[in-house]
Amino acid sequence: MRRTFSVLVENHPGVLARVASLFSRRGYNIDSLAVSRTDDPSVSRMTIVVEGDEGVLEQVAKQLRKLIDVIKVQDVTAEEHVERELALIKVSADAAARAEIMQIVEIFRAHIVDIGRRTLIIEITGDEKKIDAFEEAMRPFGIRELVRTGKIALLRGSRTTTASEREE
Amino acid sequence: MGKEKGKEALTGGEILVRCLKEEGVETVFGYPGGAILPVYDALYDADIKHILTRHEQGAAHAADGYARATGRPGVCMATSGPGATNLVTGIATAAMDSVPLVAFTGQVPTAMIGRDAFQEADITGITMPVTKHNFLVKDVRRLAQTVKEAFHIATTGRPGPVLVDLPRDVTAAKTAYEEPGPVKLRGYRPPREGNPAQVKKAAALIAGAERPVIYAGGGVISSGAAEELRQLAETLMAPVTTTLMGLGAFPGDHPLWLGMLGMHGTKYANYAVSACDLLIAIGARFDDRVTGKVESFAPEAKVIHIDIDAAEIGKNVRVDVPIVGDVKAVLRQLLEILQANPNPAWQEKVAQLKKEYPLEYKENGLKPQAVVRAIYEVTRGKARITTEVGQNQMWTAQYFTFTRPRTFISSGGLGTMGFGFPAAIGVQVACPDELVFDIAGDGSIQMNIQELATAVNYELPVNVAILNNGYLGMVRQWQELFYERRYAYTELLNPDFVKLAEAYGAEGILVEKPEEIKPALEQAIASPKPVFIDFHIDREENVMPMVPPGEPIHKMLG
Numbered sequence: 001m002r003r004t005f006s007v008l009v010e011n012h013p014g015v016l017a018r019v020a021s022l023f024s025r026r027g028y029n030i031d032s033l034a035v036s037r038t039d040d041p042s043v044s045r046m047t048i049v050v051e052g053d054e055g056v057l058e059q060v061a062k063q064l065r066k067l068i069d070v071i072k073v074q075d076v077t078a079e080e081h082v083e084r085e086l087a088l089i090k091v092s093a094d095a096a097a098r099a100e101i102m103q104i105v106e107i108f109r110a111h112i113v114d115i116g117r118r119t120l121i122i123e124i125t126g127d128e129k130k131i132d133a134f135e136e137a138m139r140p141f142g143i144r145e146l147v148r149t150g151k152i153a154l155l156r157g158s159r160t161t162t163a164s165e166r167e168e
Numbered sequence: 169m170g171k172e173k174g175k176e177a178l179t180g181g182e183i184l185v186r187c188l189k190e191e192g193v194e195t196v197f198g199y200p201g202g203a204i205l206p207v208y209d210a211l212y213d214a215d216i217k218h219i220l221t222r223h224e225q226g227a228a229h230a231a232d233g234y235a236r237a238t239g240r241p242g243v244c245m246a247t248s249g250p251g252a253t254n255l256v257t258g259i260a261t262a263a264m265d266s267v268p269l270v271a272f273t274g275q276v277p278t279a280m281i282g283r284d285a286f287q288e289a290d291i292t293g294i295t296m297p298v299t300k301h302n303f304l305v306k307d308v309r310r311l312a313q314t315v316k317e318a319f320h321i322a323t324t325g326r327p328g329p330v331l332v333d334l335p336r337d338v339t340a341a342k343t344a345y346e347e348p349g350p351v352k353l354r355g356y357r358p359p360r361e362g363n364p365a366q367v368k369k370a371a372a373l374i375a376g377a378e379r380p381v382i383y384a385g386g387g388v389i390s391s392g393a394a395e396e397l398r399q400l401a402e403t404l405m406a407p408v409t410t411t412l413m414g415l416g417a418f419p420g421d422h423p424l425w426l427g428m429l430g431m432h433g434t435k436y437a438n439y440a441v442s443a444c445d446l447l448i449a450i451g452a453r454f455d456d457r458v459t460g461k462v463e464s465f466a467p468e469a470k471v472i473h474i475d476i477d478a479a480e481i482g483k484n485v486r487v488d489v490p491i492v493g494d495v496k497a498v499l500r501q502l503l504e505i506l507q508a509n510p511n512p513a514w515q516e517k518v519a520q521l522k523k524e525y526p527l528e529y530k531e532n533g534l535k536p537q538a539v540v541r542a543i544y545e546v547t548r549g550k551a552r553i554t555t556e557v558g559q560n561q562m563w564t565a566q567y568f569t570f571t572r573p574r575t576f577i578s579s580g581g582l583g584t585m586g587f588g589f590p591a592a593i594g595v596q597v598a599c600p601d602e603l604v605f606d607i608a609g610d611g612s613i614q615m616n617i618q619e620l621a622t623a624v625n626y627e628l629p630v631n632v633a634i635l636n637n638g639y640l641g642m643v644r645q646w647q648e649l650f651y652e653r654r655y656a657y658t659e660l661l662n663p664d665f666v667k668l669a670e671a672y673g674a675e676g677i678l679v680e681k682p683e684e685i686k687p688a689l690e691q692a693i694a695s696p697k698p699v700f701i702d703f704h705i706d707r708e709e710n711v712m713p714m715v716p717p718g719e720p721i722h723k724m725l726g
Contacts, residue, residue: 009355010354010355014292014293014304017293017296018296021296021297022297025297055482058482059479059482059483062478062479062481063479065478065479066477066479067301067355068300068301068321068353068355068356069301069355070355071354071355072355163354
């Protein structure tokens with residue numbers, strides 16, 4: 001089972017280390033992790049995708065909540081939410097292949113952000129499956145390098161995960 | 169660090185000392201060194217007692233013992249680098265047993281951090297997994313607030329150790345002292361009362377139970393709920409077993425007392441738990457030493473689990489009614505709505521189990537169990553007992569009758585050999601008018617034996633009963649039972665403990681015969697000095713009963 005946790009933390013040095021240390025010490029697997037500050041500069045948001053059985057996932061949330069620097073933990077998987085990931089992919093693209101690549105880029109509504117003599121860098125955003133599919137589509141051309149941001153997510157509608165709200 | 173008008177400028181060290189006074193700290197256990205000198209300089213004229221141990225590990229365990237005996241936070245202090253790393257075992261010990269401990273460490277000056285400076289260690293990084301929280305103070309103006317937060321975190325909710333790392337320039341810098349404000353930690357809201365709906369559900373389960381057992385842990389002691397526990401047991405006429413950490417939470421001379429459960433628990437406690445239809449777990453965490461094979465633990469029981477730490481619920485076993493809250497508050501809520509539910513048939517069954525499977529040993533030669541019983545009898549059960557780890561600890565847990573909380577002090581979770589003696593020093597400092605015994609093994613006592621100098625130095629009349637069998641006894645027992653008596657590196661060539669004690673200026677007594685036990689104990693108690701009593705016990709005596717590792721707890725040896 002996979003879950004996406006939206007975790008608000010104090011924007012202090014060492015917070016990432018505390019979270020990472022917790023995961024490694026208790027043997028939890030992080031699928032992806034994205035961290036940045038929020039609109040409130042004293043708060044950072046971590047979006048953590050975790051793989052595990054129900055018991056493990058429940059423990060992940062509870063153990064995260066025990067960290068003093070963790071303000072709020074929300075399992076967004078259970079709620080209506082929007083999730084996105086961004087990838088940059090550098091593919092081999094000689095003259096013969098370019099047209100076909102550009103066509104695929106078009107279909108996926110991706111963007112070409114750099115053109116080299118033998119390569120292209122393509123930027124794509126979407127959910128994980130879309131990016132996986134695009135990666136597969138690019139593979140025959142030769143992927144030189146690939147970087148993914150890890151998933152970020154927000155709840156749909158007016159619901160929010162904010163620091164001020166009391167934890168349920 | 170500008171000077172502000174009208175306010176007195178203090179060094180960081182002086183601010184720390186003032187904060188310690190504000191927190192009501194009377195005693196600090198520590199060991200000075202270069203990076204923490206500004207703090208020691210401030211301590212020099214302070215109205216705070218400082219106990220200089222002979223090793224930083226001793227300071228951490230002594231502060232831990234002090235905290236366990238009093239319920240107040242223990243404070244220890246060390247310099248940077250090796251001073252700080254020497255505290256780590258003590259901090260981890262306190263973390264596993266939820267002891268409120270605040271550790272202050274010196275650190276190299278902020279500008280040197282990360283440059284592998286002399287005696288630099290990343291102690292906040294190192295202690296991250298073994299503290300409840302830790303801080304690195306980088307600005308003297310943050311110091312007072314940080315110290316307040318550290319004590320708040322250590323002592324509230326589920327207690328635990330907090331470390332505050334103090335770079336030398338921060339404690340040396342001068343600034344105007346500002347009273348710290350109220351603690352505001354938005355990520356930290358320890359629970360108090362339990363959810364009333366859950367309490368009601370628990371009461372309903374209890375009302376329907378025919379064979380209830382109360383399984384209590386150290387949480388009862390840390391929340392000061394021994395009285396509520398007794399009331400609960402008496403209302404339900406339900407038998408009570410505790411974990412090692414829970415010893416003293418329920419009177420050991422009470423008719424409802426089952427003794428400890430688990431690997432070296434009483435047979436009747438383990439049988440009662442295995443047969444019960446309702447297990448009321450209170451401030452306990454279903455540790456593997458308690459549950460044995462976890463799938464077979466209390467197989468017929470519904471489980472109510474009361475704990476202040478939500479993460480303990482469902483961590484090791486499935487629970488029917490979880491209640492997250494402070495044990496004392498939740499028990500009060502429960503007691504308000506509970507009806508008596510005596511279940512005479514179950515009481516009779518438990519009484520029969522107790523009669524059929526008593527805790528017993530063969531009285532030939534000098535037996536460790538007899539030594540423990542004698543300590544109980546000679547002190548009339550009034551002593552504070554610490555233990556080391558291994559056979560000495562289990563015999564104490566089995567054969568000493570603990571009747572009051574905070575009188576049994578032992579490293580349960582981490583199982584730290586070398587804990588008992590420095591902890592006893594901390595206990596004696598906290599309770600100067602009480603009798604303190606460390607029940608030790610010949611292996612464990614040598615792990616912090618240097619603290620004899622501390623005990624002599626501060627005239628702390630701690631008594632150490634060394635159950636000396638010339639082995640790392642518990643390991644030898646496992647080798648005997650599970651490794652075909654291949655005693656790999658468990659036999660000890662020991663010093664003469666009597667002479668050793670005397671060399672330190674303490675007293676030493678050798679005991680080789682059963683009839684010498686009580687006179688030796690009386691002599692030790694009468695002595696104003698720390699005393700080592702070297703009991704040459706039956707070398708291959710085992711701790712029984714025993715649940716072999718991985719087995720269900722009703723399958724016991726012995």
